[in-house]
Amino acid sequence: MYNETLSVFVIQGDNMKNILIGVTGGISAYKSANIISKLKKKGYNIKVIMTKNATEIITPLTLETLARDRVVIDMWEKKSNYDVEHISLAEWADLILVAPATYNIIGKIANGIADDMLSTVISAAKAPIYFAIAMNVNMYENPILHENISKLKNYGYNFIDSDEGFLACNTTGKGRLRNEDEIIKIVETHFNYKILSGKKILITAGRTEEKIDPIRYLSNKSSGKMGYSIAKYAKELGAEVILIAGPNSQEDIKGITTIKVNTALQMYEKVFEYYSNVDTVFAVAAVADYRAKDISKNKIKKNDENLVIELVRNPDILFEMGKQKENQLLIGFCAESENLIENAYKKLEKKNLDYIIANHTTYFSSNKNKVVLIDKNKNNIEFDEANKEEIAKKLLNKIFNI
Ligand code: C5P
Numbered sequence: 463m464y465n466e467t468l469s470v471f472v473i474q475g476d477n478m479k480n481i482l483i484g485v486t487g488g489i490s491a492y493k494s495a496n497i498i499s500k501l502k503k504k505g506y507n508i509k510v511i512m513t514k515n516a517t518e519i520i521t522p523l524t525l526e527t528l529a530r531d532r533v534v535i536d537m538w539e540k541k542s543n544y545d546v547e548h549i550s551l552a553e554w555a556d557l558i559l560v561a562p563a564t565y566n567i568i569g570k571i572a573n574g575i576a577d578d579m580l581s582t583v584i585s586a587a588k589a590p591i592y593f594a595i596a597m598n599v600n601m602y603e604n605p606i607l608h609e610n611i612s613k614l615k616n617y618g619y620n621f622i623d624s625d626e627g628f629l630a631c632n633t634t635g636k637g638r639l640r641n642e643d644e645i646i647k648i649v650e651t652h653f654n655y656k657i658l659s660g661k662k663i664l665i666t667a668g669r670t671e672e673k674i675d676p677i678r679y680l681s682n683k684s685s686g687k688m689g690y691s692i693a694k695y696a697k698e699l700g701a702e703v704i705l706i707a708g709p710n711s712q713e714d715i716k717g718i719t720t721i722k723v724n725t726a727l728q729m730y731e732k733v734f735e736y737y738s739n740v741d742t743v744f745a746v747a748a749v750a751d752y753r754a755k756d757i758s759k760n761k762i763k764k765n766d767e768n769l770v771i772e773l774v775r776n777p778d779i780l781f782e783m784g785k786q787k788e789n790q791l792l793i794g795f796c797a798e799s800e801n802l803i804e805n806a807y808k809k810l811e812k813k814n815l816d817y818i819i820a821n822h823t824t825y826f827s828s829n830k831n832k833v834v835l836i837d838k839n840k841n842n843i844e845f846d847e848a849n850k851e852e853i854a855k856k857l858l859n860k861i862f863n864i
Pocket of ligand 1: 634704726746751776781794796
């Protein structure tokens with residue numbers, strides 16, 4: 463039976479996520495010192511709960527020295543305020559990381575046991591919980607553990623599986639705590655993953671087709687791949703995405719509101735239905751600059767003369783968005799066959815953009831792309847040639863500071 467005594471160490475940073483670290487009594491508990499120290503250096507707000515067993519393996523003093531801000535609390539400690547400690551800790555946490563997570567803590571949580579501070583806080587928490595598994599290989603192979611893990615996974619708990627290697631019990635096998643940096647990366651990926659939650663992002667993609675007669679149209683070369691890749695990644699990062707797509711060769715993306723249009727005028731109309739309610743716009747569509755003044759009802763017959771079709775200007779959707787910009791972050795693309803950067807600078811200014819992404823026309827309809835990201839102060843970042851999904855990730859990571 464666990465004694466309820468615990469130690470809580472508090473480290474505070476500004477505007478950063480709150481991570482509650484649970485340290486249980488596996489031999490690798492000493493590695494938690496490194497995890498705490500590294501996360502603290504990154505600026506996260508850290509609180510640490512140790513089980514009584516963990517304090518036998520790594521002294522609270524070690525963690526205190528690393529944290530340089532020690533607060534020791536047990537479940538029944540008298541405090542100067544009237545917070546119910548296990549509830550306030552559970553509510554404080556944006557994420558709970560249990561590292562190491564022993565056979566025991568996994569078993570307790572899977573079976574509804576809350577008999578010490580850590581298991582009680584976990585039981586009361588609504589925050590995402592990550593267990594970094596670490597134990598003896600025979601315990602690891604025990605089917606009861608795997609039943610517990612699969613039960614907890616069904617309830618949405620996350621697991622950072624152990625590595626294989628030489629274990630403290632003088633055997634080789636699975637059960638070693640994952641490398642600290644990998645654990646930290648998983649935690650950070652979790653936060654980054656959701657970094658755009660609450661944001662509404664409007665994306666135009668594909669091309670427009672401007673009819674001349676029932677079977678002919680004016681258009682641009684565009685597969686829609688770049689816009690769809692941005693839409694997909696923005697959604698993965700938690701954003702609400704509204705995709706306004708002209709004709710393209712991409713598959714619909716599950717969970718994204720996709721509004722299909724054909725012409726620039728239709729795209730214009732749809733964009734302005736949403737524009738005032740979005741935070742960010744990526745105008746990726748290759749919009750036709752001109753449309754036929756009159757669309758012939760019937761197929762235009764050829765004769766021996768040249769054909770003259772009168773074209774009229776389509777609205778520049780992005781230019782109009784720039785004119786009506788309030789708080790939106792406005793990001794345009796430009797494809798140029800010459801003077802790439804110079805032309806990009808002109809469009810950045812003319813369309814009142816926050817960023818412009820310049821690419822060579824040679825990459826149209828290709829899976830790959832090579833782009834330069836230019837911010838409104840005309841700072842350029844060149845990205846190496848990569849597939850469009852990779853480019854989408856790099857662009858969003860840069861723009862949203864991920
Ligand atoms: O001026 P240019 O067509 O090169 O600008 C390209 C950028 O403007 C792209 O972001 C494209 O989606 C957008 N655009 C637009 N409406 C047009 C033409 C381009 O929104 N009629």
